[in-house]
Amino acid sequence: MEGVPRLLAVSDLHVRYPENREVAAGLAGDPGDWLIVAGDVAERVDDVVAVLADLAARFARVIWVPGNHELWTRTKDPVDLRGEHRYRHLVERCRALGVLTPEDPFPVFEGVTVAPLFLLYDYSLLPAGTTTPAEGLAAAYRAGVVCTDEHLLYPDPYPSREAWCEARVAYSRERLDAVSGPTVLVNHWPLTRLPTEVLRYPEFVLWCGTTASADWHRRYRAQAVVYGHLHIPRVTYEDGVRFVEASLGYPREWRPRQDRLGVPSEVLPRQVLPVPAEDFGVRPR
Numbered sequence: 001m002e003g004v005p006r007l008l009a010v011s012d013l014h015v016r017y018p019e020n021r022e023v024a025a026g027l028a029g030d031p032g033d034w035l036i037v038a039g040d041v042a043e044r045v046d047d048v049v050a051v052l053a054d055l056a057a058r059f060a061r062v063i064w065v066p067g068n069h070e071l072w073t074r075t076k077d078p079v080d081l082r083g084e085h086r087y088r089h090l091v092e093r094c095r096a097l098g099v100l101t102p103e104d105p106f107p108v109f110e111g112v113t114v115a116p117l118f119l120l121y122d123y124s125l126l127p128a129g130t131t132t133p134a135e136g137l138a139a140a141y142r143a144g145v146v147c148t149d150e151h152l153l154y155p156d157p158y159p160s161r162e163a164w165c166e167a168r169v170a171y172s173r174e175r176l177d178a179v180s181g182p183t184v185l186v187n188h189w190p191l192t193r194l195p196t197e198v199l200r201y202p203e204f205v206l207w208c209g210t211t212a213s214a215d216w217h218r219r220y221r222a223q224a225v226v227y228g229h230l231h232i233p234r235v236t237y238e239d240g241v242r243f244v245e246a247s248l249g250y251p252r253e254w255r256p257r258q259d260r261l262g263v264p265s266e267v268l269p270r271q272v273l274p275v276p277a278e279d280f281g282v283r284p285r
Helices: 018-026 044-057 082-097 133-143 161-175 194-198 200-209 251-261 275-279
Strands: 008-009 033-038 061-064 112-116 185-186 222-227 234-238 242-246 270-273
Touching: 018 161, 033 044, 033 112, 044 061, 044 082, 044 251, 061 112, 112 161, 133 200, 194 200, 194 242, 222 270
Parallel strands: 008 033, 033 061, 112 185, 185 222, 222 242
Antiparallel strands: 008 270, 234 242
16 A cells, blocks of 8 residues: 555674675665564674664664664673673664664554564474474484574673573563553564474474463464564465564575575565565465
8 A cells, every 4th residue: 555654674684794684785665664673683793783774774763672683792702791691781882873673662563562572592492303492402412403592692791592582571471561552562583483494403302482472472462573583584484473584584595585585685684564465365374
């Protein structure tokens, strides 16, 4: 509908790759459009800030949630903050740009509350055949499928990533409980297990979220759920709720998809609201 503001989304821009930086620079919308950036913009703080500043100049409102890559502490980044301190630094840098974060009041888009979340993960999503996080991690190490988070994502001052995740879930649940009416839930990691069932390396599910959010799309009256992380861009339905993975991913991943899905400039950012007409052909699950 011409002239109607849209809620758009993108994730996993990974702009350390020149091809991806070019895609990010080409993202555009119409006057009045909002853009969700669902994490993994970059690893370096200055890159994250530069991309978000550029997007904030081109969209009516930008909403950002962190991915795991923004939370990595690497020796090449002049900002050597770790864990919660790194996250809070990114929040303050976003606020200076006018970019909304999970720490800000939830904005309302055309009568729908957009809730940016930062939930992290707690190893409760287990690979098949395992019953405890320890078993799951052992299976992942045997398969050689170990997320870089294990070496670069620090939980400070929390004793573990699981404890940090527990705190984030409690904080987010309290805020969402105060919301009435429909929502769009935004989190870098999937809120439910279903999107992970198509992972090429199923052991990676350990680093893909938490079972604590499995019913949030129903509990909080979601009209849509936006996520990234998996680098498998698609639309699915659960319990009648539209789930949109808005990721770009690495060049080696998106280049082979171009013939089937179109070049990134044609498919990104993804439209969340209003629901695009072509999406009505997606079968609910």
